Amino acid sequence: MTATRGLEGVVATTSAVSSIIDDMLTYRGYNIDDLTSYATFEEVVYLLWHGKLPNEGELSEFTRLLSENAELPKEVVEHFSTYPVEKVHPMAALRTAVSLLGLYDEEADSVEEEANYRKAIRLQAQLPTIVTTFARIRKGLDPIAPKKEYGLAKNFLYMLNGEEPSDIAVEAFNKALVLHADHELNASTFTGRVCVATLSDMYSGLTAAIGALKGPLHGGANEAVMKMLSDIGDVDRVDSYIQAKLDGKEKIMGFGHRVYREGDPRAKHLREMSRKLADVTGEKKWYEMSLKIENLVTSQKDLPPNVDFYSASVYHSLKIDHDLFTPIFAVSRVSGWIAHILEQYSNNRLIRPRAEYIGPDKQAYVSIEDR
Ligand SMILES: CC(=O)SCCNC(=O)CCNC(=O)[C@H](O)C(C)(C)COP(=O)(O)OP(=O)(O)OC[C@H]1O[C@@H](n2cnc3c(N)ncnc32)[C@H](O)[C@@H]1OP(=O)(O)O
Numbered sequence: 001m002t003a004t005r006g007l008e009g010v011v012a013t014t015s016a017v018s019s020i021i022d023d024m025l026t027y028r029g030y031n032i033d034d035l036t037s038y039a040t041f042e043e044v045v046y047l048l049w050h051g052k053l054p055n056e057g058e059l060s061e062f063t064r065l066l067s068e069n070a071e072l073p074k075e076v077v078e079h080f081s082t083y084p085v086e087k088v089h090p091m092a093a094l095r096t097a098v099s100l101l102g103l104y105d106e107e108a109d110s111v112e113e114e115a116n117y118r119k120a121i122r123l124q125a126q127l128p129t130i131v132t133t134f135a136r137i138r139k140g141l142d143p144i145a146p147k148k149e150y151g152l153a154k155n156f157l158y159m160l161n162g163e164e165p166s167d168i169a170v171e172a173f174n175k176a177l178v179l180h181a182d183h184e185l186n187a188s189t190f191t192g193r194v195c196v197a198t199l200s201d202m203y204s205g206l207t208a209a210i211g212a213l214k215g216p217l218h219g220g221a222n223e224a225v226m227k228m229l230s231d232i233g234d235v236d237r238v239d240s241y242i243q244a245k246l247d248g249k250e251k252i253m254g255f256g257h258r259v260y261r262e263g264d265p266r267a268k269h270l271r272e273m274s275r276k277l278a279d280v281t282g283e284k285k286w287y288e289m290s291l292k293i294e295n296l297v298t299s300q301k302d303l304p305p306n307v308d309f310y311s312a313s314v315y316h317s318l319k320i321d322h323d324l325f326t327p328i329f330a331v332s333r334v335s336g337w338i339a340h341i342l343e344q345y346s347n348n349r350l351i352r353p354r355a356e357y358i359g360p361d362k363q364a365y366v367s368i369e370d371r
């Protein structure tokens with residue numbers, strides 16, 4: 001038995017949810033370039049869960065279900081007030097709240113197909129409310145209830161800030177949600193699938209997935225990119241800062257990918273959105289710094305930007321707190337996690353690989369007084 005470090009190149013399951021072939025990303029066979037240009041996030045969630053795009057009636061029923069299920073049990077909201085909010089990262093709050101939600105769902109432990117679909121709707125609807133509610137409570141502000149007539153992207157920004165967002169903000173946020181929705185067998189999705197393959201419940205699978213997304217080598221990279229941009233602070237400082245990192249063989253956050261070789265096809269959409277928002281806000285330095293970093297890193301190393309790189313300046317331009325960037329990733333990715341969890345249940349087999357043992361051998365037991 002020989003181990004493959006980080007399971008690189010190992011094909012661990014079949015899946016019909018999304019594919020990455022020759023650097024092209026598709027959801028259920030639809031190129032993300034088309035979905036990003038034309039689809040709402042709700043259409044994409046429906047596509048991921050049902051395997052087909054909804055017609056008008058199906059979409060309006062689906063949207064109605066999502067907006068009717070967005071409210072949180074009052075116990076979950078009250079729980080936020082008990083957190084040491086100034087120390088709690090919103091990703092930890094989200095992970096805890098999703099686990100807590102399971103305590104108040106009578107269907108939590110059922111793995112029956114229809115109950116799982118009802119939970120899927122509730123969870124997709126409630127994650128945006130968790131993130132925006134926590135974001136307000138930690139600032140001493142009252143939570144804002146979602147508006148039934150708003151789509152998910154608009155509602156998120158509305159619940160966060162309490163004012164109607166601009167059309168360009170909604171467009172940018174919707175595109176970001178579409179682009180983050182699914183990504184084959186990434187670390188958090190794999191984690192969620194491993195968990196439910198024991199026939200554990202959906203809340204456990206999603207709590208595990210959120211934990212995996214939180215790390216800076218995965219979803220946590222978007223916040224780390226913003227920290228890097230803030231540390232650099234000015235376009236003139238990009239060269240010296242990045243060069244020092246490259247010379248010191250340090251990682252540049254938002255670059256590189258386990259699967260893509262030529263580049264992440266999502267990055268160009270976020271780059272363009274970052275440029276547009278910079279024009280609208282007039283605060284161009286975040287986009288300009290990002291562009292300069294990209295040029296420098298790609299000219300010196302064969303490392304194109306990934307999805308996390310330009311999402312940072314996009315969310316910053318939307319005036320979103322930096323530690324909410326990764327929770328926003330989860331608000332979108334929960335759609336993909338659920339699609340994979342449902343697929344796992346529908347054709348389940350326990351996931352249990354082997355380890356190549358490299359520890360000591362043939363040890364003689366020594367009694368405690370002789371050690
Ligand atoms: C949504 C997402 O999860 S997208 C990924 C988000 N994560 C990041 O942006 C963090 C920065 N990037 C990385 O750490 C990596 O590129 C990962 C984690 C995404 C992929 O990692 P792996 O496939 O395991 O590649 P690994 O870390 O082994 O890197 C291979 C080589 O490229 C280098 N490299 C990879 N990424 C970077 C980077 N961002 N900056 C500088 N060098 C890098 C490594 O140092 C290594 O070089 P070496 O062979 O000379 O030692």
Ligand SMILES: O=C([O-])CC(=O)C(=O)O
Binds near residue numbers: 183185218259
């Ligand atoms: O696929 C991966 O390894 C990480 C990634 O880009 C994602 O989850 O969107």
